[in-house]
Amino acid sequence: MSDIDRLLGETWRDDYPWEFITRLTEIENRMGGHPGERRAADLVxxxxxxxxxxxxxVESFEMRRWSRGDAELAVTDPVERSFETIALPYSPPGEVRGELVDAGYGTPEELDELDLRGKIVVASTTTPEGSRFVHRMEKFGHAAAAGAEAFVFRNHKPGQLPPTGSLEFDAQAAVPGVGVSKETGAWLTDYADRGATASLRVDATTERATSHNAVAELGPDTDEEVVVVGHHDAHDIAEGALDNGCGITTVVAAAHLLAEMDLDTRVRIAGVGCEEIGLLGAEALAERLDLDDVRAVVNVDGAGRFRDLLAYTHGSEAMADLVEAVADEANQPVDTTDRVHPFSDHWPFLKRGVPALQLHSVSGERGRGWGHTHADTRDKVDDRNLREHAMLTALLVRKLAGTDEVPRRSPEAVAAELRADDYEAGMKAAGIWPEGWD
Structure with missing residues (x-):
């Protein structure tokens, strides 16, 4: 039996991944910049x-901490009725009144057909089947630019689960934004059809604070390196077990394997903060490193949640070939997609030309599922997935560390793919299209 086979066999019997995610999800409020997030970094x-x-x-970086206060939403005419709601990160405090308008899925095309000036817009958290995924920030930014007074996201998943998610990256949003459950959303759609008016009050704060990355090194002390990241922060309304407790647990468990493997290149491994509110920890890490020496970045966001691993290769044929080779050698299925997207911790590296691999997992369901809701709890986790995805992650990183070169993609090539998938307008609406890419 080879040393690799022995290590993988031991991992199948290892209780540590479950112990780790248990301790992680016991921490209250891992929101970026809050004490619970620092405790998570210490655990990593x-x-x-x-x-x-x-x-x-532990490395610290400055950021804007958002703290959730109270939020109230009520229909005021033709009836008076209150609904449960929660503010979304970086929503400003404020009190607004306006006519309700139903924007369907909230796609740019739907929003452009409506007069949003002075209105409170209601839209789904998902997008139509067969179309590109339209991110929450794009919907919100588009509506705010069109004069909306506020934005209400209605969950597409049932269960009285109001969703959360950042409206901006490290900056206070232009207008208030809140989330409501699918069941509440159905009522709001009904009232919007009746020409109802509503009131919304948000009590939240944004202030300067500090967040933290946990960092370490494995393998030989070479100039060139592979960077592995996974975020340990989570939204404050739940335990953050799936997003991204599973991912950072996979990273830590993979570190145990990589430490016992022969690596040809240094592996820098990090638990990063503030992903949920702007990829801030990954951005701080990317700015600190000499990216000319970074062969590739592996972003573990979403791995460990569901049975089958999904690898985003972000247009890199070399990365796709590497994933296929590891899947064949391990005799384990790994789905791949070459789609480029900017909404996770690989982005601060990819936009600067570093080849990027994101390790996710697939449930067969469109959208976040339990993520970003009160239901993102440890009971949804299967520890077999944690162990298996940790093994596959370690094997992929080991293969990357032994690869002589992964061709870099120019910012122009990345921008062209984002434009081809209709991301440019949405990223500009969200304020995250890189300067100079025009």
């Missing part, structure tokens, strides 16, 4: 130290 450091990594520590 403990995991890296247990793996035997070197240069383990």
């Amino acid at each position: 450091v403990e995991g890296f130290e247990r793996a035997g990594a070197r240069n383990v520590g």
